[in-house]
Amino acid sequence: MFDLSLLWKAPKINPVNRKARSIPGLNPIDLYGRVFTFSWFGFLIAFWSWYAFPPLLYVTIAKDLNLKQTDIANSNIVALTATLLVRLVAGPACDRFGPRYTFAGCLLAGAIPTALAGAVYNAKGLLALRFFVGILGGSFVPCQVWSTGFFDKNVVGTANALTGGFGNAGGGITYFLMPAIFDSLVANQGLTPHVAWRVTFIVPFICITVTATAMLILTPDTPTGKWSERHLAIQHNLVSHGISGAVVDVPGELTDKATTGTDSPSDSSEKKLGFEAVEPKQPSRSAHEAQIGEQQMLDTARGEIVVKPSFREAMLVIFSLQTLVLAGGYFCSFGGELAINSILGSYYVKNFPYLMQTGSGNWAAMFGLLNVVFRPLGGAISDFIYPRAGVWGKKIWIHSLAVVTGAFLIAIGLTDPHSQNTMFGLVAGMAFFLEAGNGANFSLVPHVHPHANGIVSGVTGASGNLGGIVFAIIFRYNHKDYAKVFWIIGVMTIAINLSLSWIRPIPKGQVGGR
Secondary structure (H helix, E strand, O other): OOOHHHHOOOOOEOOOOOOEOOOOOOOOOOHHHHHHHHHHHHHHHHHHHHOOOHHHHHHHHHHHHOOOHHHHHHHHHHHHHHHHHHHHHHHHHHHHHOHHHHHHHHHHHHHHHHHHHHHOOOHHHHHHHHHHHHHHHHHHHHHHHHHHHHEOOOOHHHHHHHHHHHHHOHHHHHHHHHHHHHHHHHHOOOOOHHHHHHHHOHHHHHHHHHHHHHHHHHOOOEOOEOHHHHHHHHHHHHHHOOOOOOOOEEOOOOOOOOOOOOOOOOOOOOEEOOOOOOOOOOOOOOOOEOOOOHHHHHHHHHHOOOOOOOHHHHHHHHOOHHHHHHHHHHHHHHHHHHHHHHHHHHHHHHHOHHHHHHHHHHHHHHHHHOHHHHHHHHHHHHHHHHHHHHHHHHHHHHHHHHHHHHHHHHHHHHHOOOOHHHHHHHHHHHHHHHHHHHHHHHHHHHHOOHHHHHHHHHHHHHHHHHHHHHHHHHHHHOOOOHHHHHHHHHHHHHHHHHHHOOOOOOOOOOOOOO
């Protein structure tokens, strides 16, 4: 039975990498609880501002800037394109500089164009601004890498799903907050719509800036301290637990095969952690340390410490079949979520015109807000499956969710409901499997090439944006025939996942991540 006290008490920790084996999410005073809180809240604020335009775009902003339907669609595509590029860069940046600095950098860089929303007066200005606001979407990668760095394999799926799910809820919150702030400025402050929508964007700017600054001041890079000293900390932890006399190495190539605990390293072909042979010490254990075996400690040190990859090593990881599986799955699940989130309010207005901007926005917000429950559930179930079926179980869970998601999308597309109960019921059902799939996907990510976690996370996250761009383009060229695009996305989701289902979840011979 689940122990509720784990939500606030200090967690047991892995003695080598100091990762937590439970999630004290209700205790922001605790180091792990504090990082968990900043991970999800930082991404939620980023997602809110990243998607701050759609709730006001189709009515208020479109009227003020004289936008055509194609202008709106192009701005949605541009926003996703910028995020795609940033996520590709953010992955290697996490491996090199650490996820905390990369996270704060994405937030601060995206805050500036958010504050400049008021300077937009035509369609071209909107395109340029939304491109740079798209930087905020890149914060998802450091959010997940940071979370992976603080939580051990037994709970990392749940931790990543919670931080991602709570963060994705920003896409729902924005549909509540932006119209509410706008309406308040018009009704209570006497501003004209022309001025009010511009002032509205100052609110997320302030929230982003405060959050990024607090993140830099109040949290560390890793559970062991500075990012640049993470290897030294591993070395020290091994010595303090009596594991010495043999050099512990990080493989020289990201795709090296496993070595045994007794293998002697090559002087030239391995990247050493700087661990020299010393006289064995008596093992030293903290009261909060989990009890794990010596071989598991060595495997953790060899295979799960993030390294700075060369270009060749990075390419081997990016183009491996296992990375392709993660990228393909996220292309469908998160890509579908992004594209649908951009048009859902407009789809509701089309089928239910009496809802108008605020009413349709409120119902569209539910799609994003369901991430609070559904994405974490996908990761939690994945962690439940892991000790029983291993990484294959996690992978099968991803593909199963995708197939059911595709079925719901096809159902929405073919029926094009004009009954609110039918429409909202089908969208909620689709949201469960779609958003749970996002959580399940990033539950498997930490197991694949774990010492290149930033690269794998970056490529996977960027693939989600690529999916969003592809699906947004399909929406653009089908104009307001939203139902047709829903079933097209459904067919693509099923086809892509079935075509990837045969690939092994992790490379044969991989060290760590099992």
